[in-house]
Amino acid sequence: MKRHVVILVVIALVAALFSFTCAALAGEADIKVMLDGEILTFDQNPIMQNDRVLVPLRKIFEALNTTVSWEPETQTITAVKEGTTVKLTVGLTEAFVNNLQIKLDQPPLIVNDRTLVPLRFVAEALGADVVWDGTTSTVKINSKQEEVSSGEQNISEATKAIALNPADPKAYNNRGDAYLDLGQYEKAITDYSKAIELDPESAEAYLKRGLAYGKLGQYKKAITDYSRAIEMDPESAEAYLKRGLAYGKLGQYEKAITDFSRAIELDPKYAEAYLLSGLAYGSLGQYEKAITDNSKAIELDPEYAEAYYYRGLAYGSLGQYEKAITDFCKAIELDPKYAEAYYYRGLVYARLGQYDKAIVDYKKALDVNPSFSEAREALKKFGVSG
Known part of the structure; x- marks a missing residue:
């Protein structure tokens, strides 16, 4: 009876493994809180x-x-x-x-x-x-307020510049940048909007306002701004990448891939564009293409932990478990606090019947991120408290 229970547990865990990529770009994560x-x-x-x-x-x-x-x-x-x-x-x-x-x-x-x-x-x-x-x-x-004092100083200096010349779009852009750095996205949007009002051809202001909208999860508005930035500066690889990321967040993976591909055309050494393209392919179930793109990201940046992680996910989805484990191990080597890499390596170990190793990895994922609910649930399925 116990053996049958373990088999059912493994089946459930494998189902989780095969469903991971769709959420990766869409961002369906639990709310996390970080203090200092x-x-x-x-x-x-x-x-x-x-x-x-x-x-x-x-x-x-x-x-x-x-x-x-x-x-x-x-x-x-x-x-x-x-x-x-x-x-x-x-x-x-x-x-x-x-x-x-x-x-x-x-x-x-x-x-x-x-x-x-x-x-x-x-x-x-x-x-x-x-x-x-x-x-x-x-x-x-x-x-620790001293850590944000430089940002507040930048805001103060930009505000003084605005007072001296209220028609200077650069001053509003600069203050918007300071607000963006501090995570005050609504204020950043207000300043970028003023910069655009003063200089309607400012590709930079549209791009930065798109970033702020993206941080707030307002992806449709972000796409509108990125598109305007691209109209003004068709050679901006960053604008294509950011628009592709926003499309991915909305589940529009084909459009995302088109934008990532254009970013790569403009900047063939853009490792992040290859990684995100691979992530979009994975979300479409095109795992071989996901592996190809993540491999290129690794070639460009051999210390890119995320690229190893996402390539490991693609290998796992194809049933190439040993390769998946190798990539998860490399991701963990590069980033020992990569909770997701521990968790998915644990899933693969469970698929291979190496339950003790799986449990160790789930526990490690929880050590790194005590709010990692999936790891806690995986342990419960093995009768282990997290």
């Missing part, structure tokens, strides 16, 4: 509500070195840090920072007996910088 470069793990996964990420209150407040209290009768949360007091109430959009009332886009919620709070609001209220990366579904929090 380290991934946070929660007992209740973060959720997206009304375009706001909510996380369990105690974990985030403790991670930000904040004293937190909970009033069960009123369902009020109070957090105190270095003279700053933040108060929120479950279900209410009114919050307070040092007695100043703030209107929330999304109130705190209770999910699975856990109180979830809007992440951006609480982090920024406590003095941290927050960036949302829509391409990886990751919230990046920087609580």
Whole structure:
């Protein structure tokens, strides 16, 4: 009976292996939260509500070195840090920072007996910088303000330049760049839009605004801007690559491949274009072409961990498991914190009946990324807690 259970587990894992590539460009990932470069793990996964990420209150407040209290009768949360007091109430959009009332886009919620709070609001209220990366579904929090001081200085200098010459599109472009670097994408879009208003032929401003839209997950708007940039500068390999990436995020893989191919024509040494082209081919189930493109990316950049990883996925989909393992091993050698490489190598080991090695890899994936739900589920199927 136990043997039959193991076989069923392996079948389920192999099914996962053969379905990986379609999500790779489309970006259907769990929401991740990083604080000062380290991934946070929660007992209740973060959720997206009304375009706001909510996380369990105690974990985030403790991670930000904040004293937190909970009033069960009123369902009020109070957090105190270095003279700053933040108060929120479950279900209410009114919050307070040092007695100043703030209107929330999304109130705190209770999910699975856990109180979830809007992440951006609480982090920024406590003095941290927050960036949302829509391409990886990751919230990046920087609580060390000195690390963003140079970016703030760039904004200040660009703002002074704008005050001196409000008709200078370059000044708006420069401030947009500073906002883009800090992850303040809406502000970046506003400045790039002003630069375009002042100079409608600025391919750079369209390209950069497209980048900002892409970071926000607004891929159709990004494509429109990349297309305009290409009209003005048909030799821009970067514009073709970025538009191809946006098409891939929308699942339009044939269009993505066309753009990646054009980027390669313009820049034959564009390793990233080969990698993304291979990823698009993999998403279409054309694994041989995926292998060819990723091999070219590796030829151009022998230390390109992602290229080994994605080539390994393609080999796995073709049943060439030993080659897949070799590539996953190389990806891990180049990037020892490559959680996905550990996970998929574990899937291949499971397919080959090497269950002990599979379990070791799933555990390693969780060590690197404690929020890696697929690895945790894979361990559960083997009766191992993660």
